Amino acid sequence: MSGILVTGAGGFLGGALTRALLARGDAVVDLEAGDRRGLDALAARAPLLAVEAADICDGEAVDAILARHRPRAVVHCAAIVGVVASLEAPARLLRVNIEGTANLLEAMARHGTRRMIHISSEEIYGAFQAERIDEEHPVAPLYAYGVSKAAVEQLGRSYRATHGLDCIDIRTSWVYGPGFPRDRVPVNLVRAAARGEALHLPCGAESRIDHTYLDDAVAGVIGALDLAEHPFDAYHVASDSAPSLAEIAAILRELAPGADLSVGPGEYRHAGRIPMPRKGALSCARAADAFGYRPRFDIRAGLAATLEAERRAFDNAREGALQHG
Template sequence: MNSILVTGAGGFLGRAIVMDLLARDDRVVALEAGDCAPLVALAEKTSALTVVQADVCDGDAVDALFSAYRPRAVVHCAAVVGVLASLEAPRQLFRVNVEGAINIFEAMKRHGVGRMIHLSSEEIYGEFDTDRIHEDHPQRPLHAYGISKAAVEHLGRSYRSTCGIECINIRTSWVYGPNFPRDRVPLNMIRAVVRRQPLHVSGGATERIDHTYLDDAVAGVIGALDCSHHPYDAYHVSSASAPSLAKIAAILAELDPQAPPISVGSGPWLHAGNVAMPCKGALDCRRAREVFGYRPRFDIRAGLAATLEGERRALHKGEGIVYG
């Protein structure tokens, strides 16, 4: 039982976690339902990585994986992500996010695996009551994605009380970085700068969102995984700040004075053009700092600068993202 199982290992955050674990000489079992080619290519270079192509919704396949590899812990990233998915495919979202999590919990129970790090979300809160919130803020999720993440958190508490499984929930917020696979702020702004294309975001100038740079999200997950004792089962891992979209556009103009105009209109930020985003803000990360030493290294300026550089390298190599 020396390996760590990472579910959703081919995703944006899952793959970064796999890379970090391998870099420190952990053995990793990577579970991915989609395209496994990049993971397989990586596994050909190191015996520390095993790739299993299977769906978390397939309970038999999940159980077989636990039987074969006996992981000592699970980092559960596999999920259908985001508000747009909530609006477009809520049944599939609940199937993957909730039924898939139950399959993992059940396999952990059968095979004696005691700890899961679950990637949760600020979407569990719905509308923020204040500009900065703590983990005990009321949970009033508005869409299927946030509801599913809250459900998995509560399922984790049930499995803890009935069979001793420890489910630690890492609540991130709008994780971003180079090669992010969706066309969402701030990536659409960054890519407009890199490609020298003007961009007007139709609304949300005053919307304040806690954007979390990828490396900080990974550091928070690894810190929680390594922590020997958790007095809480939920932690914020974010930048601990919430710049407005207008501020982000202004910072990009400062980082690249030759950038084309990037502007943000007044009014609300709309998902799919017609669903307003609830009022958000910053996540207070003091609990994670006190328990396992989490400190975000990337404020919004540093994160935008690092993402700009990564996107420039990708464009130079002809590796631009193709959106589906």
Template sequence: MKTILVTGGSGWLGSAVVRRLLERGDRVVSADIGINPGLAALARSNDGLINEVADLGEWSQVMRLFDKHPIDAVVHTAAIVGVLQCADIPAKALRVNVEGMVNLLEAMRFHGVKRVIHVSTEETYGDFLSESITEDHVQKPTSIYGLTKLAAEHYGDVYSRDHGLECIHVRTCWVYGPNLPRPRMPQTYVDAALRGERLHHRSGGDLAVDQVYIEDTVTGLLLALDKEEHRFRAYNVATGEAPTLSQVAALVAAEVPGADLQIDAGPYSHGDRIPTARKGALDISRARAELGYEPAFPIGKGIALMVRISREARGN
């Protein structure tokens, strides 16, 4: 039985990683700035889970995690996530996404822990130069979020080269699923549809972007964690397809009869104020060939499941 540290373990993606690791029999140390009620309850019923409160921005707290627990590997999900969120709090984004990464790598170096799976993002690429891009696409981010995650990637690469660590970057793209914790599509589409509210965006419908269901993201992360030897430092983990936002809205409407969703043609801006980078699909050929990754949730299936779970949670 391995002991896996999951940073950001009480977060939306982190808690999904924690649960999947426990299901397969791993021992998990979940570290976050707070403990969500679901994981607190899970720890009471499953002695394979230990919840720890720790701020990755505090060196002493990170070191204490490794002093206290015999960590075998790390899945690093902790971050300030999102273009809008990082733009609003750039100093905190730098502290969490970059300084937190450095503190984690230093603690691993001191304690002889070699492998970390780093959750990265398509935002590190900046503007896509083609409709589908591989991991070798130039990384020229246009957002503060992308800048911080690219810096974290570079730190991981340097520590891998100079200190014998193995930092593997899994680049995701617009991860979605039930209870997405920020007001971004398709969560906003699903919420409006289930509330019977009209949602009309006057622009953004033309944006074509890969969107990956949360469970597929977790699958990709664990495949990277488990691979014995890696020939590559980075993998795209998404679907390999890029539906437009108007197409996604139509999928939601098809699952909720009577839904009034309209996403007009035009460019998309985060929060109606920060233009998005040019997007497209992430080529997942490397993840397929090297990890055996295959997305189980194409966009139609993922949206249908998201609507069903959200409807059941709302009682309608």
């Protein structure tokens, strides 16, 4: 058995993990049900990458992929993500996230793949009971997305007990960086600054959230993947800090003088309407002790790196439009 299977590889984190694994010489199998054009282009110049088109809810297709490639481990990123999706299509979200994972675990057990690194979320906790929490915090998810991630964590424990699988949960928090595909803080604020556009969010100035830079999330997942024996089955991989949105806007105004950014008072609301439960920092001490994870990007460094990349992308797009105009 060899190689790593990455599910949801066409997504933000899955794609970054694929590139990082290839860069260090791993054979990678990418499973993606959606847009695969970027993956196909990458595969054309990366002989260690195979791309498989499959819906994770199609158990027969998932089983066939595991039978064909027999990966030594799975990094499970495939999911419908986010609180907004929890309210817009909860039944579909639960089916993809939970039933899809069950299909994957069944195929792993059948074909001898023992380890799964599952990308979980701070949403499993619901409202934080302290400004900084560890992995022993009570699990009380408020929305269907968090419910699905908590269920998948427990499903992994069930397959550990019944099939001997090694299911490790990486609890991330609001991963961001260049190319983030959704309209969400802090990247919407970064893009406005990069383009010289005004952006005034109506609320959320006091909300504190652990924002995790993409490169740190990738490093943490790979650290967990490589550890031979895990003392725990769940770890925080985050920034270990929780700046407020007002602080983030202030940092961006310093990084981009003249940027017209602001955040109104009160607590953050997803899509401007769905209240966010209290959040805070995720202690990463357990991951540091187990596999040496330490975030390299504090919020200023992460915002600066994202701003530089977004400026470059904006300038390139503008130059391309002028050349073809």
